Amino acid sequence: MKRNRNKSRRLYKNGILLLTAVLWVCVMLGGCTVKKSGTDENMLGADLESEPDRVVITVTTSVSLEHFAAAVEERFPDIRLVQDSYMGDFRINEHIARVSNRDWGDLVIIAAGLIPKADMSGLLMDLSTQPFPAGYNSNSLQMDHEGHIYLLPGPLNFNCNIYNKTLFDENGWTVPESYEELITLCQTIDESGIRGFQYVLRDTSTQSYQIYNYCVLSALDTLTHPDGQTWHNQLMEGKAVSLEPMKVSFQNLQRLIDAGMVRAEDMEVTDTIRMELMKNRQTAITPGAVSILNQLNDESGDEFRFMPHFSMTDNQGWLLNLGYYFGANQNLRQSGSEKELEAAMKILKFVASEEGQQALIEDRLGIVPATRGASLPKLPAYDGIRAQAEGGYYIMRPTYDMFTSVLETEIASFIRGETTSDDILEKCSALLKKGAPTAEAIGQASSDFTVLQTGLLKADALRSAAGTDIALISMAEPDCFVPIGGTRSKLYKGRITEDDIIRISQNTLGEDVMCSRASMTGAKLLELLDYGAASAKEQENGMTNGFHPFAVSGITLSYDLNGVKGQRVRGVKLTDKKELNPEAVYTVVFLDGMLTERFSSEQEKTGLSMTEVLKEYIRSKKTVSPDSHRITFH
Structure with a gap:
């Protein structure tokens, strides 16, 4: 956050809105003098x-x-x-x-x-x-x-291997203590009719599990020794380095394929499928973090415990730190x-x-604390990784973002036996020499936007696409307050890429926020503006824990962030400078779920996606500039 000590206050009060008549008096006060504001948007x-x-x-x-x-x-x-x-x-x-x-x-x-x-x-x-x-x-x-x-x-927050201890005890399987023992054990379990080891390899719109698991192997093969850490740091700095360490990880992957621990059909296995396989005793071992371990222990009648990952290059047990x-x-x-x-x-x-x-x-x-003398909680589920956790045998997972365009397809081809590591790394080397491709610019921002100004831009795009009189956009706030549909991102001066569009329009990557429209009187609209945005929990409770203003399009207004209910909004005017008419009916577009029946009992789905609407709006405008006058504070 760019340093600025001139920031606004939030007043937390609960209760019911004052009568609409009182609200309308506040509108008529629009001509009152508005104090200059130091509000940080x-x-x-x-x-x-x-x-x-x-x-x-x-x-x-x-x-x-x-x-x-x-x-x-x-x-x-x-x-x-x-x-x-x-x-x-x-x-x-x-x-x-x-x-x-x-x-x-x-x-x-x-x-x-x-x-x-x-x-x-x-x-x-x-x-x-x-x-x-x-x-x-x-x-x-x-x-x-x-x-x-x-x-x-x-x-520290570890990713390890998780095994079904109940199954192990029933079948007399011994927990492995090395890479070679793990491979042998998984083959033995396979012969019993139970899958020995199960990866999640089905990619989603938000996560390439194939690249993720390849990076885990690379961490175990490379980052467990100083030379490997130096190599990875130099690669991240863009220096010309050999990709031989990545070849070692493909050798590791090939060993797992040969042992049946990685199979082509695994590329259809999602996290949900993996969890069902583990709970139904169809799989004995899977990688995961403590959240997965806890879920399995909570939802299954069996007991699950941690064991470490194992490195092919040193045959030792290691943990991934996800902290x-x-x-x-x-x-x-x-x-x-x-x-x-x-x-x-x-x-x-x-x-x-x-x-x-x-x-x-x-x-x-x-x-577990990362400080000296700290120890894992005295839980049996952690006994299998206690030596690694307390001995410092943990590493971070590397990333190969510069090679994503190659790895996102070639790892699958490698698993299917359609290509070789040499062919893959030749393509990666070509990318390294050429440099990362520049993302396409959808448009330009003339200067930095604030969070509020970014919200105003989203509102403009939505109103333009929906053809309504007014648009409302909720905005997330500091201290992790997230209203329905709200983000706390902003545009920066310069090129606007698709990644920028996504980060300011989506809370869940790959899931477009859709939009709805409704008709409401000016009086009801003013009541809504005074009430403000709400989180899902606040909607459930029927009241807000403070005032969370909307970004708007189609109107201008002044907010009093410290005002009591019924006195938070003044000077609401349409873009033609006319006063908002309490009796007139206006069309309003907003993000799905943002308005409860209290403000609109009849809502129409528009089929518009905030992401696509914003993308097309910026593309058509080519250059967008922040609006500094539509909303003032008093």
Whole structure:
């Protein structure tokens, strides 16, 4: 988040809206003087100015830090920790966009799998001179070749192999302790009529499981030794390197194919199918994280436990760390940020403590602290990985995004026996020399947009496509508030690609947000504007926990973010400058599910997708600019 301390407040109150007549009085006050506002349109909903004696620290995050934030504020009463949150499956594209545009808060928390996705050099402070890294197990810290530390780990969250202990006990199968023992055991289990090992290899619109599992093999073959880690870092930096380590992983994949652990029919196996096979005792072993382990133990009468992954190159057991890492914005070192720097270092010191790690575990970001002396919970399900977890035998999964266009089809061909690793890597080498292709530009943004301005653009696109008088768009807010259909993404100056369209229009990748329309009187529309957007939980409860303003198209207005119900909206006018007529009927388009029957009992599906509508609107406009006048604050 671009640093700006001038941010708006959010007032949380519950209750029922005042009578429509009172609302209409507020409309008639549209001619009243509107105070100049310092409202930060990227932080709508954040209560940041009510306690001026506290230091505000923002943490950019794609996961909820509810328990951790509460623990920070309890431990440091002079600090307010605000989550600069962006939720949803679009978080990969959003992370890349924010890194590329240097748009971060004071602190940032990043999923391990996202770290290689974007070049963060020059954005993060070197933390190696701070005292708190000494509290970590050395294996959990990432250092460059000069010993710099830019990221501190949160609690560890492992991906391992999961096995059906009940089946093992009944059949006298011994838990393997090496790569070779695992292959032999799986072949033995296959002979009994039960599948020994089951991968999920059916790709979806949001995840290539074939590439994912190939990357897991690559981690076990390559990142378990320093030379392999150096090679991967150089590859990520775009340096000319040999792809021999990738060939080793294809050799590993071929061994699994030969052993029957990977089969062509597995490319039709989804996660749902895998879970049913495990619960129905049709498969004995599968890879997965603790969430999969817990689900199997909860939904099956059998007992499931962890065992490690095994490396083909060293024959040892290893774990994949799926945890999260904290970093500090380099801008904290700028003159004038001394208080923020001190507060941020206090928070990172807390992250590096067992207390802080436990708070993050409460937020379900891991299962065991990464700090020295920490141990796995004393649960039998974890006994099989205890030695690896407490001995530091865990690694992160590499990514090969630059080779996606090759691997997304060629891994399947390799499994079917239609191509060789040499042919695949020759294509990858050609890509490496040529460089990653530039994504097609759908249009251009003349300058950076705020979250609100991005919402206004979406509303314009939707109203244009639907042909209605007015369009309403909900917007997500800091501290992980997500109304129905709302995102908290924004456009940046320059080229607009399809990835940009998706990250600002979809919460779940591959699932278009559809749109509906309705007719309502001006009085009912004003009541809706005053009520604001709502999350699914708030709709269920029948009330909101605060005021969440809409982005609009077809009208102009002024919001009072601190106003009481019935007095939050003023000066509502149509685009032709005419006053909104309380008796007139207007057509309104909005995102599916956004309005309850309280505001419109008759809603019509338009068949319009927010993603496609926005894409075509920007394509037709060619260049879009942020609107700074449609909505004001008083």
